Amino acid sequence: MTPTPGSTISFLGVDGSGKSTIAEALYKQLAAAGRDTRLLSRRDYLRGQPQGHVADANRAFYDAGLRALYSFARTDDDRALGELFPAPPGDLRDGALEEELNSARITTNDPQAITAAALAEIGGRLVYYASVVRPELDRGTVLIEETHPLKMVTKLCLVASQITSDEHHARAAVTALRSATMVLAPDPFRDVPVLVRCDPQRTYERLIASRGGLGVLEHHGLAGRGTGREAYLDLMVRVQEAFEDVAQNWRCVVVNNDDGDQDRSVKRAAEAILADPRMARLA
Numbered sequence: 163m164t165p166t167p168g169s170t171i172s173f174l175g176v177d178g179s180g181k182s183t184i185a186e187a188l189y190k191q192l193a194a195a196g197r198d199t200r201l202l203s204r205r206d207y208l209r210g211q212p213q214g215h216v217a218d219a220n221r222a223f224y225d226a227g228l229r230a231l232y233s234f235a236r237t238d239d240d241r242a243l244g245e246l247f248p249a250p251p252g253d254l255r256d257g258a259l260e261e262e263l264n265s266a267r268i269t270t271n272d273p274q275a276i277t278a279a280a281l282a283e284i285g286g287r288l289v290y291y292a293s294v295v296r297p298e299l300d301r302g303t304v305l306i307e308e309t310h311p312l313k314m315v316t317k318l319c320l321v322a323s324q325i326t327s328d329e330h331h332a333r334a335a336v337t338a339l340r341s342a343t344m345v346l347a348p349d350p351f352r353d354v355p356v357l358v359r360c361d362p363q364r365t366y367e368r369l370i371a372s373r374g375g376l377g378v379l380e381h382h383g384l385a386g387r388g389t390g391r392e393a394y395l396d397l398m399v400r401v402q403e404a405f406e407d408v409a410q411n412w413r414c415v416v417v418n419n420d421d422g423d424q425d426r427s428v429k430r431a432a433e434a435i436l437a438d439p440r441m442a443r444l445a
């Protein structure tokens with residue numbers, strides 16, 4: 163008997179566009195229909211403190227990305243964030259450290275280090291795919307990834323290209339992003355990528371309402387280019403534009419989540435994903 167091929171459904175969309183909410187709704191529907199489905203998150207996998215050589219390989223990339231991103235960042239009270247890190251192989255998944263990094267007010271950062279963080283993100287994704295995702299797919303599982311890894315890579319590369327006045331560094335960041343759209347492209351025969359569209363202004367307001375502040379979102383610094391609402395929205399508009407291009411190339415299912423009636427909007431989005439002809443393979 164040939165096993166049912168697995169599939170991944172993964173979500174692109176700016177911060178707060180509703181990826182997790184829609185992913186969860188979709189997961190519930192597929193699970194209720196009796197499909198072997200899992201919600202997947204690389205962060206949760208690492209937080210689960212997995213053991214063994216596979217876990218070590220995954221952790222190494224995560225650590226490299228985090229260290230590259232923060233080691234060269236300085237805050238408005240002139241702290242070097244790299245000093246907060248325990249020496250390798252110290253554990254970076256500590257909640258207090260994460261909190262401190264998320265709330266740090268970064269004023270300067272190094273564009274090449276941010277590009278390196280994006281490359282570590284890409285490498286980490288490949289290792290995670292090979293060691294965690296693919297074995298599940300081979301078992302026939304439908305994996306729902308609430309955030310496609312290209313989201314973080316896009317943010318990092320756009321920040322890196324924006325904060326540098328060095329043309330070579332900017333080009334390196336743009337090239338890294340272009341490579342990522344190839345290296346991380348979905349398999350057209352088994353993956354269903356989804357773009358959740360939502361006006362960045364609206365997502366900003368939703369995030370402030372639900373999380374009380376930007377915090378984690380602001381911390382990538384926009385270093386040297388101002389912080390706060392305007393700089394953040396400017397970045398999100400660029401991210402959104404980049405996602406629109408990717409959605410065309412990757413043939414994403416595109417859903418809108420602009421409607422302020424959350425239940426109705428999310429239900430409609432989940433239905434649109436389920437109605438995509440590619441989903442028939444999962445039946």
Ligand SMILES: Nc1ncnc2c1ncn2[C@@H]1O[C@H](COP(=O)(O)OP(=O)(O)OP(=O)(O)O)[C@@H](O)[C@H]1O
Nearest residue numbers: 177178179180181182183368372421422423424427
């Ligand atoms: N249509 C909607 N109307 C109003 N609020 C919504 C809608 N969809 C989602 N939300 C709310 O917006 C917030 C962000 O949603 P969610 O966490 O799903 O976004 P996300 O894209 O996963 O964000 P992130 O990029 O940070 O992971 C949540 O509080 C959620 O309840």
Ligand SMILES: [Mg+2]
Nearest residue numbers: 181182308309
């Ligand atoms: Mg989310």
